[in-house]
Structures are given as structure tokens and as C-alpha cells.
Amino acid sequence: MKLAHMMDGHRASKGPLADQLARSERLFASTGHYAGLEDLELRQADPLRFETVHMKLRAFCVSAREMARRISASPGVREVGEMVVALYTPEGDAVALSNGIMVHVHTMSRFIKWMIRNEYEGNPGIAPGDIFANNDAFIGTVQVPDVMDVIPIFHEGRLIAWAGAVCHELEAGGITPGGDVALAQERYAEGLFVCAEKIGVNDTIRRDYVIRCERNLRMPIYWVLDEQAKVAACIYIREQLLELVADIGAETLVSLCREFIEEGRRSQLARTRQLTVPGTYRGHAFYGHITSGKPGFQALGDPDWLYAIPIEMTIGVDGKIMLDFEGAQPWGYHSMNCTPAGMDGGMFVTLTQHMNYEGMVNAGAWLATELRLPPGSWTNPDRETCATATSWALLLPAFGVFQRLLSRGFLARGFVEEVFVGQVNSPMIEMGGINQHGDEFGIAHFECAAAGSGALAIKDGLDTAYVGWNPESDMGNVEIWEQEMPLLYLGRSILPNSGGAGRFRGGNAFLSTWLVSKTDELRLVTSEHSSRVFDNAGMCGGYPAPTCQVHRTVRNSNIAQRARNRLPLVHDLGPGQDRLASRLDGIHEQTEGPFIAAPMKSGDIFTHSYNGGGGYGDPLARCPKLTLTDMRNGHSSRRHAEVVHGIRFLESSESELAIDWDATKQARKSMLRNRLERARPVSAWLSEERQRVMSRDFVPEVRKMYAAAMRLSPRFAAEFRQFWSLPSEFSFEDTGAGKDPSK
Numbered sequence: 001m002k003l004a005h006m007m008d009g010h011r012a013s014k015g016p017l018a019d020q021l022a023r024s025e026r027l028f029a030s031t032g033h034y035a036g037l038e039d040l041e042l043r044q045a046d047p048l049r050f051e052t053v054h055m056k057l058r059a060f061c062v063s064a065r066e067m068a069r070r071i072s073a074s075p076g077v078r079e080v081g082e083m084v085v086a087l088y089t090p091e092g093d094a095v096a097l098s099n100g101i102m103v104h105v106h107t108m109s110r111f112i113k114w115m116i117r118n119e120y121e122g123n124p125g126i127a128p129g130d131i132f133a134n135n136d137a138f139i140g141t142v143q144v145p146d147v148m149d150v151i152p153i154f155h156e157g158r159l160i161a162w163a164g165a166v167c168h169e170l171e172a173g174g175i176t177p178g179g180d181v182a183l184a185q186e187r188y189a190e191g192l193f194v195c196a197e198k199i200g201v202n203d204t205i206r207r208d209y210v211i212r213c214e215r216n217l218r219m220p221i222y223w224v225l226d227e228q229a230k231v232a233a234c235i236y237i238r239e240q241l242l243e244l245v246a247d248i249g250a251e252t253l254v255s256l257c258r259e260f261i262e263e264g265r266r267s268q269l270a271r272t273r274q275l276t277v278p279g280t281y282r283g284h285a286f287y288g289h290i291t292s293g294k295p296g297f298q299a300l301g302d303p304d305w306l307y308a309i310p311i312e313m314t315i316g317v318d319g320k321i322m323l324d325f326e327g328a329q330p331w332g333y334h335s336m337n338c339t340p341a342g343m344d345g346g347m348f349v350t351l352t353q354h355m356n357y358e359g360m361v362n363a364g365a366w367l368a369t370e371l372r373l374p375p376g377s378w379t380n381p382d383r384e385t386c387a388t389a390t391s392w393a394l395l396l397p398a399f400g401v402f403q404r405l406l407s408r409g410f411l412a413r414g415f416v417e418e419v420f421v422g423q424v425n426s427p428m429i430e431m432g433g434i435n436q437h438g439d440e441f442g443i444a445h446f447e448c449a450a451a452g453s454g455a456l457a458i459k460d461g462l463d464t465a466y467v468g469w470n471p472e473s474d475m476g477n478v479e480i481w482e483q484e485m486p487l488l489y490l491g492r493s494i495l496p497n498s499g500g501a502g503r504f505r506g507g508n509a510f511l512s513t514w515l516v517s518k519t520d521e522l523r524l525v526t527s528e529h530s531s532r533v534f535d536n537a538g539m540c541g542g543y544p545a546p547t548c549q550v551h552r553t554v555r556n557s558n559i560a561q562r563a564r565n566r567l568p569l570v571h572d573l574g575p576g577q578d579r580l581a582s583r584l585d586g587i588h589e590q591t592e593g594p595f596i597a598a599p600m601k602s603g604d605i606f607t608h609s610y611n612g613g614g615g616y617g618d619p620l621a622r623c624p625k626l627t628l629t630d631m632r633n634g635h636s637s638r639r640h641a642e643v644v645h646g647i648r649f650l651e652s653s654e655s656e657l658a659i660d661w662d663a664t665k666q667a668r669k670s671m672l673r674n675r676l677e678r679a680r681p682v683s684a685w686l687s688e689e690r691q692r693v694m695s696r697d698f699v700p701e702v703r704k705m706y707a708a709a710m711r712l713s714p715r716f717a718a719e720f721r722q723f724w725s726l727p728s729e730f731s732f733e734d735t736g737a738g739k740d741p742s743k
Contacts, residue, residue: 015121017159021091021113034093034262034367042252042259053248053256054360057096060240061085064165065098068233073225074170075484076446079476082168085233087241087257088112088150090159093363095257101470103349104166106366108148110140110341112162115196124198128154131200131231133209135172136193137388142342144190144389145169145179145444147223149199149230153238155250161257163237165230170444171219174389176296177432177442181389182527182594183296185333190389192216192223199227203235218432218442264364269319271355272368275418276409278315283405285309285397287425288533288701289334290593301333306533306701307378308709309398310716313405323347323402324372327716329708331381335389335527342391343371343379346399353471354403354420376712390527396425396468397535400454403468404539411457411540419616421454421461421506423468424536424545426611430525433599436486436518443485447610450475452499452507454613455542460626461499461507461613463635475510486519486602491571494633495609497640502542502615503622508635511609513572515559522600526551526608531593542615543644551595554605557586570605619644620668624659631657646671693724696732707732 027036043050065085069078076082084100092112097105111134120126134140135147150164172191174181184190192213199209205227213227214220245253285308292303310327331337338346347369352361373380378394403422410418432442450473453466467473478489490513499506516522534544562569562584570583584605591597600606624647630636638657641647648663696703710717710731721730 014119017090017116017121017126018119021116024091024093028367034265034364035258037258037262040259040263042256043263049248050256050259053244053253054096054260056244057087057241057257057260058098058360060237061087061096061098063240064163064233064236065100067236068165068229071232072167072229074167074222075476075480076170076222076444077167077226077229079480080446080449080474081470081472082446082449083166083230085163085165085237087237088162088164089257089261090161090254092116092162093261094366095161095260095362097362099472101166101168101349102352102361103142103345103469104146104148105352106344106348106363107140107142107146107341108150108164108166109363110344111148111196112140112150112164114139118196120196120198126152126159127201128152129200129202129204130198131203131205131234132196133194133199133227134196136195137339137341137391138384139196140341141166142338142345142388142395143180143391144172144174144193147194147226147230149227149234151203151231151234151238153241155242155245158250160245160250160254161241163234163241165233167226167230168446169223169226170446171217171222171432171442173217173442176430176525177218177523178428178430178444178525180335180392180428180430180444180527181387182335182430182525183596184335184387184389185298185300186387187385190335190387200231203231205231218440222443261362261364261367264360264362265367266364267360268351268356268365268368272315272319272321273317275355275413275415276315276406277412278317281313281315281405281408283311283313283401285401285535285537286533287336287394287397287530287535289336289393290531291596294594294596296596298333302701302704304701305332305334306705307336307394308705309394309401311398311401311405313402315409320368320370322370322372325377325379325398326372326374327709327713327719328374328377328379329705330376330712331378331383331386333386335387336391336393337378337381337386337388338391338395339388340371340373340380342388342395343373343398346395347371347402349469349471350399350402350406350423354406374713392469393425393527393530396423397530399423399468400425400536403454404537407457407539416457419457419539421456421500421539421542421614421616422537424451424453424466424506424611424613425530426451426467426509427526427608429608430527431485431487431522433521433523434486434519441485445481445485447475447481447512449473450510451610452509452545452612454536454539455500455502455504455506455616457504457540457616460504463494463499463508464510464610466507466613486517486522487514488517489513490515490569490605493572494635495612496635496637498546498609499612500536500538500543500545500615501619501622501640501644502538502540503617503619504542504615505622505630505636506536506538506542506545506613506615509610509612511572511607513570513605513607516600516602516604516606518602520601522604524595524597524600524606526595536611536614538614539616541618543619544614545612547611551591552607553589553591553597553600554584555587555589555600557584557603557605559584559605560603572607620646620671624661624664628657628659642667690724693726694730703732
């Protein structure tokens with residue numbers, strides 16, 4: 001069953017906006033140029049004015065975002081920068097955008113076009129001063145906490161543009177507190193939906209909408225005041241744009257905006273031709289989720305499952321990039337499904353930081369690409385009631401693969417300095433209950449936005465400074481987070497060896513250690529966490545980043561007594577659980593995978609780590625000096641240096657380690673010989689693996705993964721059988737794979 005769009009008995013005419021949108025799409029389909037623009041006449045006539053207006057429009061967006069950040073109530077927006085502002089054509093195509101969470105530039109475009117196609121011009125009407133909001137992923141966003149507002153911009157009665165802004169809200173009113181509702185297995189558990197609603201008129205948000213937010217959210221202050229910040233940003237753009245119109249004229253502005261988009265399309269094609277080699281590239285990632293025995297999950301889907309994320313990237317001689325997700329598994333009863341809008345967003349945010357980082361990217365870049373999303377798969381569910389609350393869990397690994405595929409193209413073309421191993425999939429802490437003031441609360445802790453990045457081909461990745469969805473991410477100040485939740489930081493510390501090893505290592509992540517304070521009810525949940533499967537891969541011999549560490553808690557700890565006695569406190573986990581146990585009395589617990597446990601209370605301690613990025617190149621080719629510096633800075637351990645990198649040290653005190661260059665050279669030669677001795681011909685390995693496939697000698701999660709993918713995609717099934725030389729009737733269906741949940 002799908003959600004149906006119901007209209008009342010009086011059906012209004014589609015209106016001029018719908019006609020404009022249809023005409024624009026017809027022209028692009030027939031000419032291959034945006035709005036049919038085969039010549040950029042305004043650019044040719046006055047290139048200086050063309051570039052000046054373009055830069056002004058981007059400046060409007062950047063200034064609006066910075067202004068809104070400073071008046072936002074949410075530390076996610078104010079501290080971490082979880083916001084973006086953009087300008088659109090009347091038809092809903094992106095012209096210019098700010099920095100920030102650029103994943104949402106095209107999701108807002110889908111939102112505007114959805115309203116136009118669904119005849120909003122007639123009912124509820126589109127007028128000056130109207131405010132529209134949406135957080136429905138099947139209309140145009142990624143997940144429920146991504147709440148977007150758009151306003152139409154009119155000049156002398158004509159709609160000439162739209163302004164839009166998105167904030168990631170820290171509380172969405174779902175089945176668990178916070179925004180990314182990990183326990184959601186259907187749409188109905190995700191929280192407060194605003195489905196392309198007119199939430200304000202005359203530049204004022206309606207009071208009944210505010211009341212609905214106040215009565216459906218645990219901590220409505222973030223959502224409600226962020227609405228004010230977004231509307232302020234949109235109004236700022238409107239006023240600046242109308243001043244520009246007074247100078248150059250409305251018709252000129254509209255024509256320039258269309259030329260900007262067509263130029264953006266051509267620039268994307270040209271850049272792809274310049275940086276990559278045409279051809280077909282293939283990549284893979286995996287994501288595993290372990291929920292057996294954890295409270296809160298309904299018995300709708302498998303508790304433990306594995307998702308394959310296959311991508312085939314084709315680059316044409318014209319520079320067009322096409323991503324094909326054929327072989328993706330069906331959507332499931334979990335929170336990690338994605339919609340085409342979300343997949344568009346993943347493509348857009350990758351392009352903006354990987355190829356179009358000068359800030360001039362717009363809808364033209366999207367028009368120079370194509371996504372093929374199999375209907376019924378997790379990339380394109382055919383049931384709109386499925387959950388998408390933590391779609392980033394699969395989205396991030398998917399577009400991490402895309403980054404590595406692009407980097408193969410860069411490397412093949414000789415642009416080594418452009419190679420980037422890719423974004424990371426880092427878990428988020430969600431929490432709620434009763435805060436330190438005695439009030440009910442819910443919040444997503446966004447310090448996860450400062451994970452470690454993948455390595456580059458010329459240097460190490462960034463430590464605690466990167467996530468894929470926000471290339472300017474920040475972890476936020478400890479003191480600010482402590483104001484918002486009943487936790488006190490005992491420490492933040494680098495997590496050694498958390499980046500994947502390589503000639504250049506991935507960026508390291510960090511772990512936080514918290515003391516629960518002034519509450520008898522704190523509920524903690526983690527989301528977007530693959531605990532047993534590497535989803536942050538390496539490249540060119542580099543190792544993947546380790547999976548997230550286990551969660552450790554100490555309940556009923558004696559830390560208050562230690563503080564009164566002026567004894568040392570725990571600031572991190574140290575080298576292992578033993579050190580923590582030796583310092584603290586209490587009930588020690590260790591949990592793998594998503595953390596969903598009984599409420600915590602004052603005096604309890606919780607530690608949580610984030611993810612690092614994958615490495616680049618052979619770890620035995622790493623300069624020993626780099627690793628020695630890492631050891632001195634707490635980024636790497638001696639054992640890691642010796643076992644992984646083959647580095648040997650002169651015996652001295654730990655603080656004055658020196659490299660034994662001769663011993664290092666001999667150790668690395670020995671390790672290379674050992675590799676060769678263990679190596680087998682590929683043909684022998686394939687023969688052995690084929691026998692495993694024939695006998696289905698895999699754990700249940702792997703068998704179910706293959707069965708679901710082959711059931712959904714006849715093409716994938718045929719390719720799988722052909723690759724392994726399997727009988728035409730071969731399948732995994734007799735392994736208890738279960739029924740496709742979408743049927």
C-alpha cells in the first residue's frame with residue numbers, strides 16, 4: 001500500500017508555474033540544455049556582469065546562513081553548522097547555495113517541484129509572504145529531522161524565485177528521543193511529519209502550527225525557534241534579491257539564473273572530462289546491523305542483517321556520470337531505507353566537496369549526472385510507509401564508494417592530489433528522559449560531525465574534523481552540550497589507531513566519556529552504527545577503518561566518592577577495560593552495536609567512540625617518521641607501528657623513542673616475503689570460493705543478503721551466476737531468506 005495524495009472535489013487548474021516547469025523539462029529533454037539554452041547570450045554579452053551577479057547570489061545565501069546560525073536555538077545549527085540556505089528558479093531548480101549541509105540543496109528542489117506538480121497554486125495557493133515547510137522524505141528531504149522551509153519571491157505580482165533553508169533538528173518526537181529514530185521500523189514511529197504544508201502567511205508562522213510542534217516534541221524550542229531562523233534567512237535573501245532586481249530588472253535576473261544553471265551543467269561535464277577517464281567503474285560496500293536481544297525492536301524484520309551496497313559508475317566521453325545501484329537489496333523493516341530525494345542529496349553533497357568545491361555548484365551539476373535506483377530497493381522503496389529515520393546509515397557508505405570510484409578516475413588521469421578515500425559512517429548519540437532541570441527533553445548529540453576523514457593520496461586524513469554530509473563540520477563546545485543535557489564530560493580524547501592504516505592513514509576519531517548528572521532517567525540510543533562490517537574502506541592497498549568500538553558503561557559508580565576523596569578520575573578508557581575497572585567500582589557493562597539499554601541515572605558513566613576513515617596505499621610504505629610523530633601525539637600505539645607498519649625502534653624510554661632504520665628495513669622485507677609465501681593464484685582462490693558459493697557456505701545474514709538481492713534484481717542474479725559459473729537455477733531461496741517485505 002502506498003500513501004495516496006487526495007484532492008478535494010474542486011480541482012483547480014495547474015497554473016502558470018506548472019506550465020513553466022513542464023516547458024522547462026520538455027526543453028531539456030529535447031535539446032539537452034537547461035531551459036533549451038544552447039547559447040549563453042547574457043554571459044557572452046557581458047561576462048563581467050554575469051560573474052558579478054552570480055557571486056552576489058551566492059553571497060546572499062552565505063550571509064543569510066551565517067545570520068540564521070547566530071540566532072538559532074539549536075547547538076546543532078549554531079555550533080556544528082547543520083544548516084544550508086539556497087536560491088531557486090520559479091520552477092524549483094537550484095541557482096546558488098551557501099556552505100553547510102549541501103546534501104539538501106536538491107532535496108529542497110524536489111520539495112518545490114512537488115508542490116508545483118500537486119497544484120498548490122490553486123489550493124492552498126502560493127502568495128507573497130507564504131511560508132511552506134516539509135520533512136517528508138518521499139516529498140523531498142532525507143529524514144524527519146531535516147526540516148526545510150521555502151518562501152516564494154514575487155516581483156510586481158510575478159513569482160521570480162524561491163528562497164529555502166534547512167536545519168537538522170535535534171528532536172523529532174519519534175519513538176525514541178532525538179532526531180534519528182533508530183528504533184523506527186515503519187513511518188509511524190519516526191516523529192512529527194510536516195508534509196509540504198503552508199505553515200505561515202504574511203511572513204509569520206501560524207500559531208496553530210507552533211502549538212502542534214509544542215505538543216508533539218519533547219524539546220520544541222529547537223524546532224520552533226529554528227523555524228524563525230530559517231524564515232529570517234529566506235526573508236533576507238528575498239530582500240537582497242529584490243534590491244538586485246531594482247538594479248538589473250526581473251527579466252534579466254530570471255534569464256541570468258537559467259544561464260547560471262546551464263553553465264553549471266557544462267562546467268560539471270567539462271570538469272569530469274578533465275579529471276577522469278571515461279569507462280565503467282565498480283565498487284562495493286557493506287553495512288551490518290546487530291540488534292538481537294536488544295529492547296525496543298518490533299518483530300517485523302530480521303534482528304541481524306547485512307546489506308550489500310553495489311555501485312556501477314559509468315563516465316561517458318561527454319563527461320556525464322551515471323550511478324547504477326542494480327543489485328541493491330529490498331527495503332526493509334528498519335530505519336535505514338532511503339528515498340530518491342535522499343539519494344539525490346548524497347550525489348549533490350559528494351559533487352560539491354569532491355569536484356565543485358569552489359562554491360559555484362547549482363542544479364546544473366545534478367543535470368550532468370544520473371542515478372538509476374531500482375524500484376523496491378532500499379534506494380527507492382515502493383512503499384511510502386517504510387521508515388527512513390536513519391537513512392544516512394546506508395547513504396554514507398554508498399557515496400563513500402562513489403568518492404572512491406571518482407578517485408580511481410582521478411588517479412587514472414594523473415590527478416593524484418585529487419584522490420580522496422572518502423567519507424565516513426559515524427554513529428550518533430540520541431538521548432532523552434528528564435534533564436538536569438527536571439524537565440522532559442530529547443536531543444541528538446551532534447559531536448559525531450567531527451569524525452576522521454579518509455586518507456588522501458598525498459597525506460593523512462583529517463583527525464576529528466570531517467563527515468560526508470557536512471564538509472565544514474564541528475564537534476561543538478563541551479560547555480554548550482553540557483547546558484543542553486544532563487551529562488558532564490569527563491573527557492574527550494583521540495582514539496588511537498582508529499583511522500585505517502596505509503601509506504597515508506585515515507583520520508582518527510575520538511571518544512567521549514560522560515558522567516550522568518542530576519537525573520534519575522536518561523535514555524541513550526546510538527544510531528547509524530555498523531559494528532561488525534567495515535563500511536569505511538581503504539584504497540590502493542590501504543586498510544579500512546576499524547568498526548566502532550563497543551560501548552562501555554559503569555552503573556552505580558563510586559566516582560562521587562573518588563571526587564570527595566580527591567582521587568584520580570577517569571578521563572578515557574585507557575588501554576583497555578581493565579584500567580577502567582581498576583579505578584571505578586560499580587556494575588561494568590559492555591555492549592556491541594547499537595546501544596539501547598535501561599535508563600541511566602546520576603553517577604553512571606558512559607563512553608562512546610566515533611569512526612575514523614580508511615587508509616591509502618600499502619601500510620609498509622608509510623614513512624616511519626610520520627608514525628613516530630603519531631605515537632608522540634597519541635594517535636598511534638607502538639604495537640600498531642610494529643605489527644602493521646613494520647617499524648622497529650631503538651630501545652630507550654617511551655618518551656624518547658627513536659627509529660631503528662636498519663631493523664625497520666629488514667622487518668619490512670620479511671613481512672613482504674611472508675605475504676608472497678601466503679599468496680595464492682587468483683584462479684585457485686576463485687575455485688575455492690566457487691565451492692563455498694555452490695554449497696552456500698555462509699553465515700545466515702550473508703545468505704539472506706544474496707537471496708534478497710537476487711530476488712529483487714534478475715540482472716544481478718544473472719551476473720552473479722555467470723561470474724561464479726553457477727547453474728541457471730541456482731538461488732539462495734532454500735536458506736530461509738524470508739519473504740520480501742515490500743511484497
